[in-house]
Amino acid sequence: MSSTPHTIAPGEHALDHGYAHHPGGIIRWITTTNHKDIGTMYLWFSFTMFIVGGLMAMTIRAELFKPGLQIVNPEFFNSLTTLHGLIMIFGALMPGAVGFANWMIPMQIGAPDMAFARMNNWSFWLLPPAALLLILSLFVPGGAAAGGWTLYPPLTVQAGMGMDLTIFAIHIMGASSIMGSINIITTILNLRAPGMTLHGSLRPICCSP
Amino acid sequence: MKNRTGPGVVARLLRTAIALSVAVPGLAFADYEWNFQPPVSSMAVQIVGLHAYIFWICVAIFVGVFGVMFYALYRHRKSVGHQAVQFHENTLVEIVWTIIPFLILLFMAYPATKTVLAMHDTSAPDMTIKVTGYQWKWGYDYLQEGFGFYSNLATPLAQIENREPKGEHYLLEVDNPLVVPINAKVRVLVTAGDVIHSWWMPSFGVKQDAIPGFVRDTWFRADKVGIYRGQCAELCGKEHGFMPIVVEVKSKEDYAKWVDEHKSKLAAAADDPNKTWSLNDLVARGHTIFDGNCAACHQTTGAGNPALGAPALVGDKVVLGPKEHQIDVVLNGQNNGKMPPWKHLSDVDVAAVISYTRNSWGNKADQNVVQPAEVKTARK
Numbered sequence A: 001m002s003s004t005p006h007t008i009a010p011g012e013h014a015l016d017h018g019y020a021h022h023p024g025g026i027i028r029w030i031t032t033t034n035h036k037d038i039g040t041m042y043l044w045f046s047f048t049m050f051i052v053g054g055l056m057a058m059t060i061r062a063e064l065f066k067p068g069l070q071i072v073n074p075e076f077f078n079s080l081t082t083l084h085g086l087i088m089i090f091g092a093l094m095p096g097a098v099g100f101a102n103w104m105i106p107m108q109i110g111a112p113d114m115a116f117a118r119m120n121n122w123s124f125w126l127l128p129p130a131a132l133l134l135i136l137s138l139f140v141p142g143g144a145a146a147g148g149w150t151l152y153p154p155l156t157v158q159a160g161m162g163m164d165l166t167i168f169a170i171h172i173m174g175a176s177s178i179m180g181s182i183n184i185i186t187t188i189l190n191l192r193a194p195g196m197t198l199h200g201s202l203r204p205i206c207c208s209p
Numbered sequence B: 001m002k003n004r005t006g007p008g009v010v011a012r013l014l015r016t017a018i019a020l021s022v023a024v025p026g027l028a029f030a031d032y033e034w035n036f037q038p039p040v041s042s043m044a045v046q047i048v049g050l051h052a053y054i055f056w057i058c059v060a061i062f063v064g065v066f067g068v069m070f071y072a073l074y075r076h077r078k079s080v081g082h083q084a085v086q087f088h089e090n091t092l093v094e095i096v097w098t099i100i101p102f103l104i105l106l107f108m109a110y111p112a113t114k115t116v117l118a119m120h121d122t123s124a125p126d127m128t129i130k131v132t133g134y135q136w137k138w139g140y141d142y143l144q145e146g147f148g149f150y151s152n153l154a155t156p157l158a159q160i161e162n163r164e165p166k167g168e169h170y171l172l173e174v175d176n177p178l179v180v181p182i183n184a185k186v187r188v189l190v191t192a193g194d195v196i197h198s199w200w201m202p203s204f205g206v207k208q209d210a211i212p213g214f215v216r217d218t219w220f221r222a223d224k225v226g227i228y229r230g231q232c233a234e235l236c237g238k239e240h241g242f243m244p245i246v247v248e249v250k251s252k253e254d255y256a257k258w259v260d261e262h263k264s265k266l267a268a269a270a271d272d273p274n275k276t277w278s279l280n281d282l283v284a285r286g287h288t289i290f291d292g293n294c295a296a297c298h299q300t301t302g303a304g305n306p307a308l309g310a311p312a313l314v315g316d317k318v319v320l321g322p323k324e325h326q327i328d329v330v331l332n333g334q335n336n337g338k339m340p341p342w343k344h345l346s347d348v349d350v351a352a353v354i355s356y357t358r359n360s361w362g363n364k365a366d367q368n369v370v371q372p373a374e375v376k377t378a379r380k
Ligand code: HEM
Pocket: A053, A054, A057, A058, A060, A061, A081, A082, A084, A085, A086, A088, A089, A092, A093, A147, A148, A149, A150
């Protein structure tokens, strides 16, 4: 590289746009590789799932408010408890953690973005279909999984296709979570700013180098 | 202003704390809806004691840690112009705060381990009872006495569906309670016939998962005559909340009397396996068996329950078809246990319930009578 200042010839600046251009609207969110965008989507997803799981919890508590059957029947009650557990853990807690990590880790350790920016996009976009499968399972014949979020066999073997949808959804969410964690670990190991020790970057609470 | 935040507040807080610490152990036994049920066995006494002991250690740690913290925050606040002391690393402090938690842990682990070992010591029992969890009832077998029975929920459906006021022991009452003698070490073998259940008797300090294909054991020695209540403690399907446990502890004499009565009652009711039954007797008996065992899924009307995948038995091709096939379905179950196997019912009961389905709700099967002997030959 020469040290002469680079001057832009007339018309040449148009070439810059190819790199800097970002799509707008929904396409921006679907195609984004920006860790803050992805972190934001993770956090909104997590919050949405928290509300959905919370509504289920509220229905559970409303049913238990008085002895006797009031608003839901026992099968559906068990489905609500099961989906509440699964949705809170796989839909709210785990994506919430990856969402915060996406927002904060690159900024804390001085990295330009997450290590695998495109995988980051993928690991988020696996989540909405998985959540849809879980919620869809409420409406299939036989109802959603009702054996508790621990899914112990042989009780789960008695379930209908709601269980199949649940298994599929958990696998997808698991894949998403593995991709998310690989991204976080690799970013912390490989993308620290020069001079930052591993020890420093593993202190997210005080966050001093 | 000044005297309000002064020692007056501290004294009042202290008084409240003392009042609370006196009240909490009192609460422990006052009302079991807020705490453990009153213990009725040495094991339960030990567990409640262990809980209280660990609880007070936690209270001491809580008061110690937050006391020092609040004191430090208050004493060194900015408004009195306190200057921060700057120092790094203090070997003595680090050793002390490693050793103290280690000691606390030891003081908790020792009694906890002793309790767990005592729970598992099932040696030298006075008697052994086998407990089997089913969807959704408990089976009790008195291994020495050589008899057994089922224990079903006794709360009427009308109470559950809010058509009648709830009774005193709503959902905690059964038709046949487990009966045990006082002060006898009862070894309990726990297993299950279909899915995982858990046999939980809080006032005896007993909770043991009932796992199909495994036999686990636990024990209790009840030391007070009375009726005690527990529940299934592992989600086991739709009627998990409707399979309570009731144990009646009797004096030695009353227990012996109960065993005798039970045996003579059984002898009177014993079925001759080779007897040929009349259709009316079979159907009458089958009606009770069906409502007690099958109606949970197939409904008393035989209409089935689509949510459970349980088909209507009215006009069903298996019920109207060849009887061999239906005997096979009822004995061995179907579709991975969605229709559970009923091997544990007697030959007469299986024959009766099948005959009942073949002659009820408008069903008119060609082969409408199944005799106990046919069930006996069909067993694998
Ligand atoms: C919105 C506030 C929440 C309420 C009112 C609530 C309420 C409940 C209730 C009533 C149960 C059933 C307990 C039982 O078995 O008797 C339950 C179970 C459970 N909850 Fe929550 N919960 C809330 C938030 C959460 C969160 C934030 C999480 C995790 C991140 C969570 C995870 C679970 C799990 C794993 C179960 C066990 C489910 C099962 O047994 O299959 N809950 N919750």
